[in-house]
Amino acid sequence: MSNSNAQLIYAAAVITMNDAGDIFTPGFIRVKGALITEVGAGHPAATDGEAVHDFADDILLPSFVNTHHHLASSLIQGAEPKHKMAVGTVRDGAWLKMSVGLDREECEAGSSLGYLQLLESGITTTTDSQSTWKGLSKLDGSITAAVKSGLRVIFCAAFVNKTELVPADYQLTVSESVGELARLRSTYQNERVTIEPEPLSLPRVTDELVLALHKERNQLMAMHLTYSEEFDQWARKEYGYPAVVHLEKLGVLDEKSLLAHPVHFDDEEVSLLKKSGASAAYCAVSNMHMGLAIPDLRRYSDQGIPVGLGLDHPNGSHDFFETMKTTVLTQRSLNRDQESFTPLRALEMATRDGAKALKLFDQIGSLEVGKKADLLVIDGNAPELQPPAGLISQVVMAAKAKCVKHVAMDGKWHLFNYKHQGMNPQEIFASARDIQKRLLESAGIYNGVRGAR
Ligand SMILES: [Zn+2]
Structure with a gap:
């Protein structure tokens, strides 16, 4: 996985969540640094120096x-x-x-x-x-x-x-x-x-x-x-x-x-x-x-x-x-x-309306040129998404967090192929386990390996 400054990303479906509600199947998105520079339909050729990610079976949407x-x-x-x-x-x-x-x-x-x-x-x-x-x-x-x-x-x-x-x-x-x-x-x-x-x-x-x-x-x-x-x-x-x-x-x-x-x-x-x-x-x-x-x-x-x-x-x-x-x-x-x-209303609330609520819709919440490349890629081969139909309703009603395959923020991949690129899960889990045990004990409700209730 490369973190090149210029990226061309293909996906089976690109759900933009823009004002027009554009969905491209297949579609692509171009990213330069932290920002989106192009979003569209089809499979354009890469230019020199562009890192290519071909998510040919997957669904791309704003994180x-x-x-x-x-x-x-x-x-x-x-x-x-x-x-x-x-x-x-x-x-x-x-x-x-x-x-x-x-x-x-x-x-x-x-x-x-x-x-x-x-x-x-x-x-x-x-x-x-x-x-x-x-x-x-x-x-x-x-x-x-x-x-x-x-x-x-x-x-x-x-x-x-x-x-x-x-x-x-x-x-x-x-x-x-x-x-x-x-x-x-x-x-x-x-x-x-x-x-x-x-x-x-x-x-x-x-x-x-x-x-x-x-x-x-x-x-x-x-x-x-x-x-x-x-x-x-x-x-x-x-x-x-x-x-x-x-x-x-x-x-x-x-x-x-x-x-x-x-x-x-x-x-x-x-x-x-x-x-x-x-x-x-x-x-x-x-x-x-x-x-x-x-x-x-x-x-x-x-x-x-x-x-x-x-x-x-x-x-x-x-x-x-x-x-x-x-x-x-x-x-x-x-x-x-x-x-x-509708499922679309829920997806709007999870993306563009949430960005509006936080006064950040000029920067995030939809895949549009000039916005930050905050990207979520859902695994199109996940069992939950078979057979592939009803795109938005599948994402909202059938997909689970475990179908999240890649996530980028500001054009940088934080989760790639299900693997964390920055956080250390083992360290985080170990620390949470130790501290939770201590906390339960000091609160007087620790009651064995699996906790009190
Ligand atoms: Zn609260």
């Missing part, structure tokens, strides 16, 4: 954009959380220690495992949300993993200053929060990893903190919003109106707002999202994992509100194909209508 996650929690993937998603805190001591009390080393190990699996699922751009704890260096661990991963990461440094979720001694003041954000940016930010503020969620922050962090945002400000009926009732009681109305009145709802897994928005809130240009992340599997409701996504798409897909924690998996398929299934079931949501 995926994951708009929401808590990657350090990958350390406990597959474990069943005992708490529910509540406005207050109902975690038992052991799970508080497990899922929230991770230290720097644990955050790095968990996040590294997450990045490995994101890449194997065809994701090259992701957000990661991690809460700060005063005196602990959790975010340093999480961001170190982001930098080492080589992927494109918008890291959301999450702050709280009025919640039992983080014990009072570990909470930062407003000015300490702003200072910590500046420290993280000056220490770690580079051309791939950017750091943005996240007032974690309204019940856990003061308005003063929201306003201070809003002033510090560059590309976006993330926030968890109205994920449950309890949250909605809390907001109406606390403010006298719904949560989105409160953000609007505060003056912080705008085109740089990214709202994490909201479910319960009334019509006024949806109109405010449209008016402000705000976007959202929908996390189908995680929402259902926590027993939360399913929003009708047509309420957003009908208004042109960008909503991307997210994995989120808990999820139990990093298979973005599972999230796409689950999105289709839940929308159809919710609407009691098979035609109410």
